[in-house]
Amino acid sequence: MKSFTWLYASLLLAVRNLRQRRGRTALTLLGIVLGVAVVLAIQVTNASTLASLRRVFDRTTGQANLVVLPAADEDVLSQSEIIAELEAIHGIEVVAPSLLMHTLLAEDVADWEISFNLQGISSGNLFQVYGILPESDTQVRVYVLAQGRMPQTGKYELLITQKTAQDKGLRLDQRLALLSPQGVVKLKIVGILADQGIALANGGAVAFAPLDVVQEIFGQQNQIDEIALRLNSTIGEDPKALEAFKEALSKQFKPRAEVIYPAGRGQLVSQMLSTYQLGLTFFSIIAIFVGAFLIYNAFSMNVVERTREIGMLRAIGMQRNGVLAIILGEAFVLSLVGSTMGLGAGILLARGLMRLMGGLLSAEDGLISIPWQGVWQGLGVGIGVTLLSALIPALQATRISPLEALGARNRLVERPRATLWMSGLCLLFIGWAIAYELEWRDEVLFSVGNVAVVSMFLGATFTVALVTQWLGRLAQPLIRRLYGTEGQLGSANVQRTIGRTTLTVASLMVALTMVIGISSVADSFEADISRWINSALGGDLYVRAPVPMRQSFGRHLLSVPGVEAVTPTRILTVNTAPGSLPTEEGSSLTLILNALEPQSFRQIADLEFLPNQGEESQLWREFESGETIFISSQLADRYNLHQGDRLTLLTRRGQQAFTIGAAVLDFGGEGLVFYMSYAQMAHWFSEERVDRFTLKVASGYDVQQVAEEIEKRYKKRHNLSLQTTEAFKTQILDLMRQSFRLFDVLSLIGTIIGALGVINTLTMNIIERQREIGGLRSLGMTRRQVMVMVMAEAMSMGVMGGIYGVLIGYWMANLLIRGVNLMVGYNLKYQFTTTPYLVGVLIALLVAQIAAIPPARRAARVNIVEAIQHE
Numbered sequence: 001m002k003s004f005t006w007l008y009a010s011l012l013l014a015v016r017n018l019r020q021r022r023g024r025t026a027l028t029l030l031g032i033v034l035g036v037a038v039v040l041a042i043q044v045t046n047a048s049t050l051a052s053l054r055r056v057f058d059r060t061t062g063q064a065n066l067v068v069l070p071a072a073d074e075d076v077l078s079q080s081e082i083i084a085e086l087e088a089i090h091g092i093e094v095v096a097p098s099l100l101m102h103t104l105l106a107e108d109v110a111d112w113e114i115s116f117n118l119q120g121i122s123s124g125n126l127f128q129v130y131g132i133l134p135e136s137d138t139q140v141r142v143y144v145l146a147q148g149r150m151p152q153t154g155k156y157e158l159l160i161t162q163k164t165a166q167d168k169g170l171r172l173d174q175r176l177a178l179l180s181p182q183g184v185v186k187l188k189i190v191g192i193l194a195d196q197g198i199a200l201a202n203g204g205a206v207a208f209a210p211l212d213v214v215q216e217i218f219g220q221q222n223q224i225d226e227i228a229l230r231l232n233s234t235i236g237e238d239p240k241a242l243e244a245f246k247e248a249l250s251k252q253f254k255p256r257a258e259v260i261y262p263a264g265r266g267q268l269v270s271q272m273l274s275t276y277q278l279g280l281t282f283f284s285i286i287a288i289f290v291g292a293f294l295i296y297n298a299f300s301m302n303v304v305e306r307t308r309e310i311g312m313l314r315a316i317g318m319q320r321n322g323v324l325a326i327i328l329g330e331a332f333v334l335s336l337v338g339s340t341m342g343l344g345a346g347i348l349l350a351r352g353l354m355r356l357m358g359g360l361l362s363a364e365d366g367l368i369s370i371p372w373q374g375v376w377q378g379l380g381v382g383i384g385v386t387l388l389s390a391l392i393p394a395l396q397a398t399r400i401s402p403l404e405a406l407g408a409r410n411r412l413v414e415r416p417r418a419t420l421w422m423s424g425l426c427l428l429f430i431g432w433a434i435a436y437e438l439e440w441r442d443e444v445l446f447s448v449g450n451v452a453v454v455s456m457f458l459g460a461t462f463t464v465a466l467v468t469q470w471l472g473r474l475a476q477p478l479i480r481r482l483y484g485t486e487g488q489l490g491s492a493n494v495q496r497t498i499g500r501t502t503l504t505v506a507s508l509m510v511a512l513t514m515v516i517g518i519s520s521v522a523d524s525f526e527a528d529i530s531r532w533i534n535s536a537l538g539g540d541l542y543v544r545a546p547v548p549m550r551q552s553f554g555r556h557l558l559s560v561p562g563v564e565a566v567t568p569t570r571i572l573t574v575n576t577a578p579g580s581l582p583t584e585e586g587s588s589l590t591l592i593l594n595a596l597e598p599q600s601f602r603q604i605a606d607l608e609f610l611p612n613q614g615e616e617s618q619l620w621r622e623f624e625s626g627e628t629i630f631i632s633s634q635l636a637d638r639y640n641l642h643q644g645d646r647l648t649l650l651t652r653r654g655q656q657a658f659t660i661g662a663a664v665l666d667f668g669g670e671g672l673v674f675y676m677s678y679a680q681m682a683h684w685f686s687e688e689r690v691d692r693f694t695l696k697v698a699s700g701y702d703v704q705q706v707a708e709e710i711e712k713r714y715k716k717r718h719n720l721s722l723q724t725t726e727a728f729k730t731q732i733l734d735l736m737r738q739s740f741r742l743f744d745v746l747s748l749i750g751t752i753i754g755a756l757g758v759i760n761t762l763t764m765n766i767i768e769r770q771r772e773i774g775g776l777r778s779l780g781m782t783r784r785q786v787m788v789m790v791m792a793e794a795m796s797m798g799v800m801g802g803i804y805g806v807l808i809g810y811w812m813a814n815l816l817i818r819g820v821n822l823m824v825g826y827n828l829k830y831q832f833t834t835t836p837y838l839v840g841v842l843i844a845l846l847v848a849q850i851a852a853i854p855p856a857r858r859a860a861r862v863n864i865v866e867a868i869q870h871e
Helices: 002-020 022-061 079-087 106-111 162-168 197-204 211-217 239-253 263-272 274-305 307-315 320-361 372-398 402-406 418-437 442-462 464-496 498-536 553-558 598-604 616-624 633-638 678-685 703-718 725-768 770-778 783-824 834-860 864-869
Strands: 066-070 092-103 127-132 145-148 157-161 175-180 183-193 206-210 226-231 257-260 541-549 563-575 590-596 628-632 646-651 654-664 673-677 690-697 721-724
Touching (some): 022 274, 022 320, 066 239, 079 226, 079 239, 092 541, 127 211, 157 162, 183 197, 183 206, 239 257, 418 464, 418 783, 442 464, 464 498, 464 783, 498 725, 498 783, 541 725, 553 563, 563 598, 563 646, 563 678, 598 616, 633 654, 633 673, 673 678, 725 834, 770 864
Antiparallel strands (some): 066 226, 066 257, 092 127, 092 226, 145 183, 541 690, 628 673
């Protein structure tokens, strides 16, 4: 009972102190809220993105237990053979093949467009058409008819969604005109689907027609791209039996087809987001560090401010444990309130991040998924980090001597001990060794990378104490020149409170390091991407159509006046042979095939070869002859592939090993890209169509005029879309910059931390120096001069934080880029640009000056008589 009463009294004192010092309380709460909000927002964003992807794929698989996919680019299986084999297998109740085609509604052809997402996939206003077997498909997917009936096999009929019907003003029995390779075809609308189940696919821009009809109008006879399987309840409802059945089915159809769970389709896409999600998770860890730093800073200043109060409590009999309980009690109360507020703020922040992610990913589902793990992790961060951050100041408070505290006047902060900066040097060394000297397994790279970054952040923070005095002397001439005599007084004040100055300079250093690190990574990516698009994406005009074009159309384009050269490009997805690359469970890997016509391509553009691979002319000769393929540098780094190695792919003619002729720079398709000649593609994949023609305009001709002539001749007949290569390059760079805007949020948080650190320090200095300021005012110093002195003090700290932040920021930028290379498989080179450093220094100086305005105005308002009487 006695211990409970003591604890209750300590909490009451803690709450009273928090209410009395509302500014300090708000500052600490802000640090907790920021930390919890960022951690939860990252968890919610990752979970919501994956949940959204699963919902998208669940709509296309419905009640299916398993999905059979082709093992290569397009279906390599005979529809009749594969279906007959599956129907003969005991345990399979429903076999539902389907074919998905992308097209346009005829009325949208005139203004069709292409948009880009994080993977570089084009979508725009494309319309999806599923070819299905109505009798079987309704048993594996959810079809809810609002009107009409299902289409009948062999008839030109289809289902549309309520959304399409409303947007286009369509009714039952009308004809829907679709664009096909043979021209415009019309299908009768026999049913309208309610906005449920499969009707939600592609945002409702989808229709369903008999499989044989879709195969006929799109020239895909006897081809399917997936088969949904519903199994009997004995197998389908028993996870172990289902797994065993899946493995047996996989062996039976290997290597012709791949058998996966329905959610696996979403998982394949989510793997493409892994880089982005790793970045989010990594920066959430840095946000925890930043939040902890702000909380520690606030509690440290809190203890200094209450030195006399703590001394008085100790003088009237309070034990050290009581002082510790009061400080930690305040931290506990703040952690509960701040964590609760942080959860709300995290959900709001997650909504903002999801909007950005939605824009990058063309997400069709904006629902927020809040994982309980994320909630508990956020609460754990808020409470745990707050208590740990407050522990050191609390222990410092217990060591305050009652006599010393009661007799203290203008007590200065204790100078940092040598053990602090020595510990900082050790942490810097540990971080450097982890990142640069030690080898780690792939599965622990992310964890040890986080340890290295946090270690270096802590080390840099602790070593501020070592360099502050030297940096202060370096800044003094500049401060005197800018602020005169008042500046000299201000810079001297910085040296008098060296411990507190250390905390403030560390706050600014953290802010600058984050700004410089993130900006440098973005600039390095932009430099490499710019090199790629300037070499591989050459030419002056891009010509596309909603459906693949014939190669012969290139001759028509070449006949247009002003067109000097034309080259085709075809992009396919291709699978590697299972087990040929070190992927999880030895499964196959989906790659992006870019088919080029070497002679015409080199008249317009070029590829950026990595160094030391031989003469480029020889590399191109081997490529053109069909002896080799080119792979991206990311693919080479990620899977340890070298020039001369063999890459085994699943083709329409079976497995085939291709010799790697060279590695080239390419950022498309998450780096999982390789190049093959058109002749090779035609032989191995039976494909000769064109996704894009790239045109070079002859000297003396205007690009826009050439484009208008092509539109005049061919746009209506072929439904062309023309775009200048400069506009296309701008889109890619804008997409890259957009992807880094999300990380700018963390830079903003770091800047806020720096500003609050300056306000914290200067306010405490003014509180402690009221007698001194009063004395200066009594000797004739004006209010303006007092303000200038405080502003000079802030500028001195800004200069010190700027210099040290630039040095540590450079080191951290290199570390971040090394981490990207190791974890993601890039071969990114650090691109030094002055902009991040200039911006960082400018932020340090501006933040220091703007944050100094409230404390400076407070100092100027000090009453002379009250200040002289102040104890």
